[in-house]
Amino acid sequence: MKYSLIAILFLITNSLTAQLQDKVDFIHGKVNIKIDPTDESIAGSVTYQFKVLQKVDTVFLDAQNINIIGIKLNNKKARTSYSGKKIILHKHFKANKTYTLDIAYSASPKQTVYFLGWKDDVPGNEQVWTQGQGKYTSHWLPSFDDMTEKVEFDMDISFDRTYQVIANGNLVATKELEGLKKWSFNMDQPMSSYLLAFAIGDYHRKEVESSTGIPISLYFYPSDSTKVEPTYRYTTTIFNFLEKEIGIPYAWQNYKQIPVRDFLYAGMENTGTTIFSDSYIIDSTAFKDRNYVNVNAHEMAHQWFGNLVTEVDGSSHWLHEGFATYYALLAEKEIFGKEYYYWKLYETAIQLRELTEKGMGEALIDPKAGSLTFYEKGAWALHILRSQIGETNFRLGIKRYLKKYGFKNVTIDNFMEEIKGDTDNELDTFRNRWLVDKDFPFEEAKKILIRESEDLKIFFELQKKIMTSNMGNDSIIKSYWQNIDSDRLKAKIIKTYHKSLSQEFIGKVIGNENVLVRQALATTLGQLPLDLKSENESLLDDGSYITKEEMLYKLWTNYPSNREKYLNKTKGIIGFSNRNIRLLWLSLALLTKDYEPNNTNNYYMELSGYTSPKYPYEVRQGAFQFLQQLIGLSDNNLLDLVGATQHHSWQFRKYARSLLDQLMEKKEYRERIDGLRAKFNMEELRYITNKLILE
Ligand SMILES: [Zn+2]
Structure with a gap:
């Protein structure tokens, strides 16, 4: 999963x-x-x-x-x-x-x-x-x-x-x-x-x-x-x-x-x-x-790890999620390249370090561990294991394991025994450090990243220099920039040090770099350098829904006299399946004075209509957010919101319940919701009645 x-x-x-x-x-x-x-x-x-x-x-x-x-x-x-x-x-x-x-x-x-x-x-x-x-x-x-x-x-x-x-x-x-x-x-x-x-x-x-x-x-x-x-x-x-x-044919x-x-x-x-x-x-x-x-590869990898060999119980859950995550990452490495693989390992190492620093680190053998541990620490453990015993032994061990336990159930001990095989590899240290220990060994992980990834070697070096040198950050970054080929590394540098970048440097990045690097700028810059108007505007043309959404909002906010131009340019763009750009566009169109006054009502009806259960819950959630912040919720929206408090997806249910709580703090909304009682079904009525009694 x-x-x-x-x-x-x-x-x-x-x-x-x-x-x-x-x-x-x-x-x-x-x-x-x-x-x-x-x-x-x-x-x-x-x-x-x-x-x-x-x-x-x-x-x-x-x-x-x-x-x-x-x-x-x-x-x-x-x-x-x-x-x-x-x-x-x-x-x-x-x-x-x-x-x-x-x-x-x-x-x-x-x-x-x-x-x-x-x-x-x-x-x-x-x-x-x-x-x-x-x-x-x-x-x-x-x-x-x-x-x-x-x-x-x-x-x-x-x-x-x-x-x-x-x-x-x-x-x-x-x-x-x-x-x-x-x-x-x-x-x-x-x-x-x-x-x-x-x-x-x-x-x-x-x-x-x-x-x-x-x-x-x-x-x-x-x-x-x-x-x-x-x-x-x-x-x-x-x-x-x-x-x-994997070396074992697909079993189904x-x-x-x-x-x-x-x-x-x-x-x-x-x-x-x-x-x-x-x-x-x-x-x-x-x-x-x-x-x-990634999800495609993850579920496919489970066909071996989880479906062909299945854990005896939750204490061996690493054998499902850690393996599916690791093999998905290997597949992505095959498709997107080596550095992609290491950047993903780096990002998860940062998350795992945070968990450890908060004292919330978890052991992989703990059946109650969270998904970050089972999935990401689990994938790290396999990366380490493979480099420790070598690729050939690792592959042979995996084959032995799947052959022996195919259509059966397994424990971590079963796996460790097969991966060891008849080699004299000592795996106790690995086991203690990666499976039993709660903490994530970040320093060890960092050493590996520096040794194996060109991008991360440069990134850590740059980080160190910025921390220790007397030179300004902008000059240090500039001195590295011209020798860097990797777009992922460039994007990471921008995301990490965007506050230190000079306007001149930002202008050059917008002018010379590709979509990925420009996206890093679009998403991280809190305040656009206003003098770079045409450069900023050019980002709106990028082939990325993330960049377009960010820039539509930022341009609309920063250059009020050109609002109509930006809206006309992005009219009709939907974005992801959550309609991120369309929802933003409708909201901005409604907020822009004198923008297509004949269509105002249509735009409102469209935005307001997106709270209906006809739409995927990601769209509904976005619509609720915009309506609540900008316009307020109609009776229909309130009915949709009350319905959403009973939705089968816990994420959306939770969102709807907390928004409803927030609205019901206001007398006006509480009375309106009370007035809609006749239209609720039994579960909704029970939920709302409880809420109203508690008030
Ligand atoms: Zn899974």
């Missing part, structure tokens, strides 16, 4: 609460379900084959709040109990015997399955999709919250035939009956329940293939055909690179990637079926600023 915001969430893995069941092995699961989006329910059956390893009197499955219609064991009525959390089968189960278990059930999952767009009037935006990790597949299917139970799942899903149904495995058949279409998927290999997934919606797809012949399906919304190339750029390059680098029949709206994370690596946030659907301009490459 990949978070879009680093280090905020603490990851509690399934295993912390899951109960082990080691006398029984579930082998095969045949799922046959019908999904009804109108009442957000799932109904159907699952048939499991399981083998009893040692005689036992109870066997259980996890099933959260489902409605059981019938349970049969070997085709006979079974003695069972159900607590609302676990289905327990009571019988004298004999060792070495295989049983067949049939469960007919229905469910109205409150989490794990998300239904979007079924209640609005926007055609084609309807979706249903799952998120198993951290949310429990057992909310929609009697299955296993414990990751060590690996089952070969085959799924049949019946749904309205006008939509595309996508799930793990090979689509082996479709059949139409009574207006519905039944999609049959087959898996060849076992996986943990949290990796089971489906996604349903209005999709087109592009088919590509890896160099080893694995079919790769790239899904997209029908209206996004021009964005397929930039969004999925380098997909086969990454796939081929990972297969070659095919690979699919499906964007969905308002996803909970950046992406989720369901087996062969990555679901990711459609905010990564981008055009060529956005590619430079914000692209899908």
Whole structure:
């Protein structure tokens, strides 16, 4: 899984609460379900084959709040109990015997399955999709919250035939009956329940293939055909690179990637079926600023590290997230070059040092560590391990490890044993320093960066000189500048020392450097050097949505007499999928006196309309922000805001709740919200009533 915001969430893995069941092995699961989006329910059956390893009197499955219609064991009525959390089968189960278990059930999952767009009037935006990790597949299917139970799942899903149904495995058949279409998927290999997934919606797809012949399906919304190339750029390059680098063939029949709206994370690596946030659907301009490459590579790497070999429990979570982060970084190194790789390591080293300095450092073996530790410290640990034992040994160890534990579960000890192999490498020091120690060894990391990266060697040298020399910062930077080729290094110098740069130097940078370096100036300069008007204006033409957004605002603020010119120049630009430029533009157009007075109402209606649940939550959040700061919220906006307090994405929910709290401090808003009561649904009403009582 990949978070879009680093280090905020603490990851509690399934295993912390899951109960082990080691006398029984579930082998095969045949799922046959019908999904009804109108009442957000799932109904159907699952048939499991399981083998009893040692005689036992109870066997259980996890099933959260489902409605059981019938349970049969070997085709006979079974003695069972159900607590609302676990289905327990009571019988004298004999060792070495295989049983067949049939469960007919229905469910109205409150989490794990998300239904979007079924209640609005926007055609084609309807979706249903799952998120198993951290949310429990057992909310929609009697299955296993414990990751060590690996089952070969085959799924049949019946749904309205006008939509595309996508799930793990090979689509082996479709059949139409009574207006519905039944999609049959087959898996060849076992996986943990949290990796089971489906996604349903209005999709087109592009088919590509890896160099080893694995079919790769790239899904997209029908209206996004021009964005397929930039969004999925380098997909086969990454796939081929990972297969070659890891040295073990991709283990699943095919690979699919499906964007969905308002996803909970950046992406989720369901087996062969990555679901990711459609905010990564981008055009060529956005590619430079914000692209899908890292998330693409991260979820793909999980197909080996996480899906093929799976942690026994959260104390080995490094084996998932550290590895996916590291291999994604290696793939990016292949695509964007060596220095890109080291800059990323440097940036994470700075974040990890901060955590250590605050006394909040965490060990990689701590199941309760945060994502910064599991992901970034985890990737650092692998970089160190690889340089310590050498590339050849590292690769051999990885191969041994994946071969031995493929389709099984692992601990960090299992990994360490295989990576050591029969070499006499002493790995205790590594283990203590990188896996057990809470602190991040920044000085050691810095030495490595200086030794291995040309850019960082120069950067640290420059830093030192600025700290120790009597010369002015501007002259020191100038003396380095002409010998630097790297745009990333130049951008970093600007971001770090922008306050020391002279106007003359800034003018030269704008005149001579490329988009990346100019962007560093556009985003960091708090105050534009007003004399450089034409230079500043030229930044508005750069092919970067970040630069354009920054400069539109800064130019509009700094040169009031030219506001109309800047607005005309950027009219119609949308920006990223969060519509960053359009939202800013509408706000500025409304604030600019006498700007297109005939259109004022249209512009207001457009901006105000973006708070509607029809739009992705990033757009809604932006619209709420601008409206609150500049104009105020209409009754419709307030209704949308109250609705957003119940949104399934915790980031957006949190934002909406805190904005609402802020508004309700004002009497006027409190009264208006109270007056809208009749329009709230039950959950909204309960939430608001509690708030009003507390006031
Ligand atoms: Zn991940």
